[in-house]
Amino acid sequence: MSGMVEKKGKAAWLVHLGLILGILVVCFPIYLAFIASTVSSGDLVRPPMPLLPGEHFIANYKEALFSGVNTPVWNMLLNSTIMALGIAIGKIIISLLSAFAIVYFRFPLRNVFFWLIFLTLMLPVEVRIVPTYEVVANFGMLNSYSGLILPLVASATATFLFRQFYLTVPDELAEAARVDGAGPMRFFVDILLPMSRTNIAALFVILFIYGWNQYLWPLLMTTDPDMNTIVMGIKQMFPSGDDLPNWPVIMATALLAMLPPVLVVVLMQNLFIKGLVDTEK
Amino acid sequence: MATLNLIDVKKSYGKDEVIHGVNFDIHDKEFVVIVGPSGCGKSTLLRMMAGLETVTAGEIKIKDRRVNELEPMERNIAMVFQNYALYPHMSVFDNMAYSLKIAKLGKAEIKARVDNAAKLLQLSEYLKRKPRQLSGGQRQRVAMGRAIVRKPDVFLFDEPLSNLDAKLRVQMRLEIKKLQRDLGVTSVYVTHDQVEAMTLGDRLMVLNGGYVEQFGSPIDLYERPASLFVAEFIGSPSMNIIDGHAADGVVELVNGVRLPGSSEVAGAVKAGIRPEHLSLDPAGVIAIRKGVAEQLGSSTLVHGTLDGSDIAISVALPGVHREEQLDDVMCFSVMEQGLHLFSADGKRV
Structure with a gap:
C-alpha cells in the first residue's frame, strides 16, 4: 500500500486525478442540493437547472428552520438529536454493564444469557416491529422520546464488542484492584471505564449515526408532527396530491439533516485516532 | 508482629x-x-x-x-x-x-x-x-x-x-x-x-x-x-543420581564401583553426588568418560557417562578453563559429605 502512496511523477498525478474525479462525482449531488436550497421554487423548476448559488439562501433556510412544511425543522433536529443521543448513550451504558456482568461475574446460566443477547442480532427493528409497536403502545409511549429511544436501546453488537475488549484485559488487573480494596463497581468505574474510552468513542460515532438515521420506527410511532424526527420528516414534507413540493426548503432541510452526523464524525474522529495511536494495555 | x-x-x-x-x-x-x-x-x-x-x-x-x-x-x-x-x-x-x-x-x-x-x-x-x-x-x-x-x-x-x-x-x-x-x-x-x-x-x-x-x-x-x-531440584547443575546397592556400610554402584556409605543402610539405593562434589583425583574410584564440555569461563562443566555404564553424569571443574586440558576418561573422588543416599521411594536415608 505504501508503495502506491510514495509513487512519484506521472503515476502520482494519475492517482490524484482519479481520486479528485471520484470526489467530484460523489460531491456533485450534494452540491446540486445546496444550489437548489439557495434559489426560489420558480428558478428551480425552470430549465436549465441552475448551477450557481441563488439569492434565497437565508430566506430558504429561515423558512425551513422556523416554519418548515408540517413542523419547523429546528424541532425535528431537536427530536433527532435527543433520539440519537439517547440511543447512543443508552446503548453504550447498557452494553458496558452487561458485558461487565458477563465477563467478570460467575452466575448461573452466564453463557446462556450471553448467547441470548447475541441472538437478538437476528431480530432487528424491522423484524419485530409489530410486537414492539404493541408493547410501546400499551405502555402509552407513542409520540414520546422514551418510545423513540427504548425499543432501540439494547445492543448485542456493542455488548459483544465490550465483552471482547474486557477479555483482553489481564485478570491480574482485576485481582490487583481487589487487593487494593476496590469493589466490583469501583473497579468498573476507576479502571475498566477509562481503559475502554477509545472503544466508547468509536462506538458513539457509529451508534449516533445509527440512531440519527432511524427511519421506519419513528415513522411508525410518531403521529404528532411535533415528535417527527428529521430523517422521516423530510419525506413528510413531500406534499400528497397535486400540491407543488417546495423543493428549495426540502433541500435546505436535507442539508441541515446531514450536518449533525458529519459534525460528530469530524469531531470524534480526532479523538478516535488519538485513542488508537496511544494504545494502552 | x-x-x-x-x-x-x-x-x-x-x-x-x-x-x-x-x-x-x-x-x-x-x-x-x-x-x-x-x-x-x-x-x-x-x-x-x-x-x-x-x-x-x-x-x-x-x-x-x-x-x-x-x-x-x-x-x-x-x-x-x-x-x-x-x-x-x-x-x-x-x-x-x-x-x-x-x-x-x-x-x-x-x-x-x-x-x-x-x-x-x-x-x-x-x-x-x-x-x-x-x-x-x-x-x-x-x-x-x-x-x-x-x-x-x-x-x-x-x-x-x-x-x-x-x-x-x-x-x-x-x-x-x-x-x-x-x-x-x-x-x-x-x-x-x-x-x-x-x-x-x-x-x-x-x-x-x-x-x-x-x-x-x-x-x-x-x-x-x-x-x-x-x-x-536444588542446586545447579543438578545432582547426579546413580543406582546402587548398599550393604555393610558400602555402596556398590551399578558399574561395580564401591564407595564408603552408611552402615545403617541396606538394599537398593539411589546415590546422589553433586557435580561440584566430585574432585579430580588420579587415584579416585569414579571414572567418567567425557562427553560434552561447557566452558563457563571460571569453571568448566563436563557432561559425560559413568565409565562402564551409560548413566549420564555432570562434573563441575572450577579453575579449568579449556576443554583441551581434559583427558577422555577422568578419575574423580567424592568429597567428604558429598554422597547422599535415597531409598527406592525417594526418601533420604
Whole structure:
C-alpha cells in the first residue's frame, strides 16, 4: 500500500486525478442540493437547472428552520438529536454493564444469557416491529422520546464488542484492584471505564449515526408532527396530491439533516485516532 | 508482629485436589520462598494466602487471626504480580496511591507515603509518567511501590522477576532482599527459579505436586535434601543420581564401583553426588568418560557417562578453563559429605 502512496511523477498525478474525479462525482449531488436550497421554487423548476448559488439562501433556510412544511425543522433536529443521543448513550451504558456482568461475574446460566443477547442480532427493528409497536403502545409511549429511544436501546453488537475488549484485559488487573480494596463497581468505574474510552468513542460515532438515521420506527410511532424526527420528516414534507413540493426548503432541510452526523464524525474522529495511536494495555 | 500460619490447607478444583494439606508457620519478618516446578501448586497456594482463591479445607491465619473468609484488602496483605498488573491509564503516582485513596486516607498522608516509597525505589522522577513509558525494571519497582505504600502485614510475591532480562533480574533480586530487610515485613515469594529461591529466602519450601517436599533454610536443603526430588531440584547443575546397592556400610554402584556409605543402610539405593562434589583425583574410584564440555569461563562443566555404564553424569571443574586440558576418561573422588543416599521411594536415608 505504501508503495502506491510514495509513487512519484506521472503515476502520482494519475492517482490524484482519479481520486479528485471520484470526489467530484460523489460531491456533485450534494452540491446540486445546496444550489437548489439557495434559489426560489420558480428558478428551480425552470430549465436549465441552475448551477450557481441563488439569492434565497437565508430566506430558504429561515423558512425551513422556523416554519418548515408540517413542523419547523429546528424541532425535528431537536427530536433527532435527543433520539440519537439517547440511543447512543443508552446503548453504550447498557452494553458496558452487561458485558461487565458477563465477563467478570460467575452466575448461573452466564453463557446462556450471553448467547441470548447475541441472538437478538437476528431480530432487528424491522423484524419485530409489530410486537414492539404493541408493547410501546400499551405502555402509552407513542409520540414520546422514551418510545423513540427504548425499543432501540439494547445492543448485542456493542455488548459483544465490550465483552471482547474486557477479555483482553489481564485478570491480574482485576485481582490487583481487589487487593487494593476496590469493589466490583469501583473497579468498573476507576479502571475498566477509562481503559475502554477509545472503544466508547468509536462506538458513539457509529451508534449516533445509527440512531440519527432511524427511519421506519419513528415513522411508525410518531403521529404528532411535533415528535417527527428529521430523517422521516423530510419525506413528510413531500406534499400528497397535486400540491407543488417546495423543493428549495426540502433541500435546505436535507442539508441541515446531514450536518449533525458529519459534525460528530469530524469531531470524534480526532479523538478516535488519538485513542488508537496511544494504545494502552 | 505479623506471623502467617497455614494449617492443613487444601485446595480442590471440582474433584481434583491440587494442594494436599500444607502446614507451615512463617515467623515475623521472615522471608519465605516457595519453589517448585510449573504446576506444583505454588501460585495457587500464594493466591489462597492473598484471598484470590478460596480455601477448600484447613485454615490460614495472619497475625493469629483466621482469614479464610476475608477479602484480600481486609487481610492487609499486598501482592506483587508476575506481569506487574499496573493500571495502564493511571500515572505512577496514581497507581501507587490507588489503594490509599480507596482506604480514604487524607491527601497529605497519601502524598507523603507515595513520595516516601518512590524515594526508596528511586522512582521520584517518574511519578507523573504512565506505566507504558517505563522500562520493565521500573514497572516492577512501581508494582513494589504499590505494595509498600499500604504498609501491609505480609508481602506476597508471585514470580515478580520472571518477565525481566537476566541482568535486571539479578539486580532486582538484590533490591527485593534489601527492601524486605529494611522494611521488616513478613514475605512469601513464589518462584520456579532455584537461584532466586536460594539467594532470597530465609527459609525455603519445596513444593511438588501439591505436597511439601521440604521446608528449611536454603543451605539445609542443599546440604541435606530430604528427598530425591529436592536433591535434583536444588542446586545447579543438578545432582547426579546413580543406582546402587548398599550393604555393610558400602555402596556398590551399578558399574561395580564401591564407595564408603552408611552402615545403617541396606538394599537398593539411589546415590546422589553433586557435580561440584566430585574432585579430580588420579587415584579416585569414579571414572567418567567425557562427553560434552561447557566452558563457563571460571569453571568448566563436563557432561559425560559413568565409565562402564551409560548413566549420564555432570562434573563441575572450577579453575579449568579449556576443554583441551581434559583427558577422555577422568578419575574423580567424592568429597567428604558429598554422597547422599535415597531409598527406592525417594526418601533420604
